[in-house]
Amino acid sequence: KAGVTQTPRYLIKTRGQQVTLSCSPISGHRSVSWYQQTPGQGLQFLFEYFSETQRNKGNFPGRFSGRQFSNSRSEMNVSTLELGDSALYLCASSLAGGPRFINEQFFGPGTRLTVL
Amino acid sequence: KQEVTQIPAALSVPEGENLVLNCSFTDSAIYNLQWFRQDPGKGLTSLLLIQSSQREQTSGRLNASLDKSSGRSTLYIAASQPGDSATYLCAARSNSGYALNFGKGTSLLVTP
Numbered sequence: 001k002a003g004v005t006q007t008p009r010y011l012i013k014t015r016g017q018q019v020t021l022s023c024s025p026i027s028g029h030r031s032v033s034w035y036q037q038t039p040g041q042g043l044q045f046l047f048e049y050f051s052e053t054q055r056n057k058g059n060f061p062g063r064f065s066g067r068q069f070s071n072s073r074s075e076m077n078v079s080t081l082e083l084g085d086s087a088l089y090l091c092a093s094s095l096a097g098g099p100r101f102i103n104e105q106f107f108g109p110g111t112r113l114t115v116l
Numbered sequence: 117k118q119e120v121t122q123i124p125a126a127l128s129v130p131e132g133e134n135l136v137l138n139c140s141f142t143d144s145a146i147y148n149l150q151w152f153r154q155d156p157g158k159g160l161t162s163l164l165l166i167q168s169s170q171r172e173q174t175s176g177r178l179n180a181s182l183d184k185s186s187g188r189s190t191l192y193i194a195a196s197q198p199g200d201s202a203t204y205l206c207a208a209r210s211n212s213g214y215a216l217n218f219g220k221g222t223s224l225l226v227t228p
């Protein structure tokens with residue numbers, strides 16, 4: 001069974017540009033979450049989608065947005081990039097919805113974004 | 117807000133030693149707790165998931181325990197090997213949220 005895939009694996013952008021990252025969850029998984037990982041802050045939750053609906057959002061500015069498609073694939077977009085957006089962006093998928101389910105999360109390899 | 121702390125931040129042990137990694141969390145209303153491994157520049161690999169109703173989980177040489185009342189979880193690694201060298205992350209999911217709240221991790225080095 002294929003794992004979580006993320007594209008692209010590496011990106012270099014300049015300040016002010018925008019970027020779109022893509023995540024394909026494990027087949028059958030309907031929940032997709034996004035996390036940002038930096039050396040200083042560690043792993044921080046961005047948002048979570050289930051059945052094309054954003055259910056929860058972390059404490060990030062509105063420049064960070066996302067969406068989920070009917071096939072559960074998800075994209076996240078960052079507009080007006082800042083130097084501080086340089087990070088590893090990780091996507092995770094889980095089988096079912098809601099916190100009342102056994103939601104073991106499986107992570108992809110990440111997209112390394114560098115903002116110059 | 118759930119705060120997760122991992123101690124120590126770094127650990128170096130000789131091959132063959134048994135070791136314990138610690139994780140503490142502030143909100144005892146925890147739904148589950150998950151331990152991950154991260155190799156440099158890579159994504160996270162799920163090691164063990166403990167539901168709030170469970171006290172421990174085992175997989176091979178790994179054993180994770182959960183004590184909600186004290187807000188603690190431990191990951192026990194038996195007979196450590198150089199291939200165990202990685203960063204180990206603990207993440208707690210509260211009853212009220214969908215997000216995993218991560219600790220900063222313990223960087224483990226197992227020397228031959």
